[in-house]
Amino acid sequence: MMNNLLLDAAFSKPTPRPPVWMMRQAGRFMPQYWEIKNKYSFLEMCKTPEIAADVTMLPVDLLDVDAAILFSDILVTAEAMGGDLSFTQGVGPRFANPVRTAADVDNLETEVSGKLQYVADAIKVIQQRLNGKIPLIGFAGAPFTVMSYLVEGGSSKDFKLTKLMLHNQPELAHRLLAKIAAVTADYLNLQIAAGVNSVQIFDSWAQALSWADYTEFSHRYIAEIIGNLNRKDIPVISFCKGSSVFAPLMAEANPDVISIDWNADLLDMKKKLPKTVAVQGNLDPHILYAEKSVIKQRIHQLFERMRGENGFIFNLGHGIMPDIPFENVKYAVEVIKEFRY
Numbered sequence: 001m002m003n004n005l006l007l008d009a010a011f012s013k014p015t016p017r018p019p020v021w022m023m024r025q026a027g028r029f030m031p032q033y034w035e036i037k038n039k040y041s042f043l044e045m046c047k048t049p050e051i052a053a054d055v056t057m058l059p060v061d062l063l064d065v066d067a068a069i070l071f072s073d074i075l076v077t078a079e080a081m082g083g084d085l086s087f088t089q090g091v092g093p094r095f096a097n098p099v100r101t102a103a104d105v106d107n108l109e110t111e112v113s114g115k116l117q118y119v120a121d122a123i124k125v126i127q128q129r130l131n132g133k134i135p136l137i138g139f140a141g142a143p144f145t146v147m148s149y150l151v152e153g154g155s156s157k158d159f160k161l162t163k164l165m166l167h168n169q170p171e172l173a174h175r176l177l178a179k180i181a182a183v184t185a186d187y188l189n190l191q192i193a194a195g196v197n198s199v200q201i202f203d204s205w206a207q208a209l210s211w212a213d214y215t216e217f218s219h220r221y222i223a224e225i226i227g228n229l230n231r232k233d234i235p236v237i238s239f240c241k242g243s244s245v246f247a248p249l250m251a252e253a254n255p256d257v258i259s260i261d262w263n264a265d266l267l268d269m270k271k272k273l274p275k276t277v278a279v280q281g282n283l284d285p286h287i288l289y290a291e292k293s294v295i296k297q298r299i300h301q302l303f304e305r306m307r308g309e310n311g312f313i314f315n316l317g318h319g320i321m322p323d324i325p326f327e328n329v330k331y332a333v334e335v336i337k338e339f340r341y
Contacts, residue, residue, distance in 0.1 A: 003134045006067040010198060010235035010257050012278050012311035018303065019066035020336040021137070022329070023239075023259075024319030025059040026071050029326055032058050042087040046072050052122040056136075057129055063333045067135045067198070068126065070191070072119060074141025074202050077183050078150050080112035091154070098153035100161065105176045110183055113190050120194035127195045138196035140188050142203035142240070143180040143225075144218040147173070159208045166217055173217060181221040185228040192230050200237040200259070201225065207242030214246055223253035237280060241318060244269065251277050262317030267305050270312070278311030285316040288324045288332060295328060296335045303339055 005019035027033055036045065036055060045051050055071040075093050079085040084096040099105060126136055148162045149155070156162070165173045188199050206218055218240075226236055238255035240246060244264030251258060251273050260269050260281035270279045287298050299314075306312045314336055320329060 002132050003066055006135050006137075006313060007197060007235060009311060009313045010237065010278050012256075012276055014310050015312075016341060017339045018306070018312050018314040018336065020314040020333055021065045021067040021069060022059075022316050022320055023069075025063065025065060025069065025329075026055045026057075027320060028322035029320050029324045029329060030058055030062065031326065032062065042073070043085070046076060047118045049118060049122040049125045053125040053129055056122075056126050060130065060134065063330055064337070065134070065333060067137055068130060069137040069200070070119070070123060070126065070139060070196065072122070072139070074139070074146060074204070075149055076116060076119065077112070077140060077180065077187050078146050080115040081108040081110070081179070081183055083150055093149060094154040095150060096153075098161075099147075099150040099176060100165070102172055102175075105172060105179070108176070108179050110179050112183055113186050116187055116190060119187075120190055123191060123194035123196055135197035136195070137198045137200055137237070138188065138191035139200040139202060140184045140191075140225075142201050142206070142218060143177045143184060143221040144209070144214075145203050145205045146180050146184075147176055148205050148208075150176070159205065163208075163213075166213060170216075177217060177221050181224050185225045188225065189228075189230050192234055196234070198235045198237065199229070199231075200239055201255075203238075203240035203242075206240035206246060209242075211245070211249075214242070215249065219246070219249055219253060222250070226253050226255060235278075239280075248272055257311075257313060259315060260317065265305070266302065266312075267309065270306075270309055278313065280313040280315045282315070282317045285318055285320055285324070288316075288320065288328045290328075292328065292331050295332050299332060299335050300339070307341060 005015050009015050009019050052071045056068050059065050060068050086094050151162045235256040237257040238250050239259035243260050247258050257278040257280050260279055262282050262284035266282045
């Protein structure tokens with residue numbers, strides 16, 4: 001029998017305790033991750049189904065979380081569309097051919113599911129290994145976030161070039177976003193067809209946008225993607241940095257779950273959302289650096305605040321940082337799994 005805690009909470013059904021998984025739970029804070037990472041490049045890890053499955057399973061085997069999340073990257077869609085993607089240690093992702101002109105946008109492909117078949121293959125291997133034990137979450141990057149990497153040519157602190165396109169060439173920005181949105185919906189449906197049990201959309205850089213720009217250049221495309229998903233029995237989680245501001249608008253895109261950053265009071269935010277929308281979050285990941293007594297206290301504080309509320313998935317307000325002690329993450333999961341309402 002599958003542990004259905006995550007799916008039940010995502011569909012706002014009662015659960016005996018909050019389910020737990022964490023963003024970046026299969027990552028650099030684990031010594032076992034580095035044993036794999038030191039043998040292969042990051043893209044090799046993403047594109048080799050057996051290796052992607054190995055990494056996906058690390059937190060399942062070592063932390064006993066309530067859900068696995070596919071090991072991949074939000075930029076595989078941009079690469080499939082024609083982006084020349086590389087990852088450099090200490091630098092992060094880079095595109096050697098940034099998208100800045102109408103011709104650049106025109107050159108991007110949208111029929112790319114064949115190029116992403118390795119993700120479907122990885123999902124099948126992972127589901128064989130999970131053997132029905134816990135749900136598997138698939139994911140994709142939201143169009144604005146993927147656009148920002150393509151336009152900037154990599155990570156950015158101020159998103160200056162991206163915002164210039166939004167403000168000086170809004171029609172071009174919309175053409176680019178529409179292409180990314182079409183690819184993203186197809187990609188998530190490919191994951192659903194391959195066997196994921198839930199999907200999450202990551203809008204990692206939404207907090208760079210004003211309310212008006214978020215509405216026009218992010219929200220509308222996420223709503224379009226969610227509207228095009230084959231989502232029967234597949235809960236859709238919507239995450240963005242900035243969700244403490246944007247959550248009421250995010251709900252209008254019709255996700256099942258909104259993942260809340262740590263700047264908001266989770267119960268207050270839940271009460272502002274439709275009753276059918278669950279919340280995920282929202283512990284400040286920096287708390288996992290603290291002493292174990294503090295970690296336990298803060299988790300219990302959050303759980304007591306949410307007592308009596310259906311539709312609550314424990315997570316962090318963002319991903320686990322690479323230098324958080326593994327033992328602290330393991331301890332946090334143990335505290336959560338011992339808790340009962």
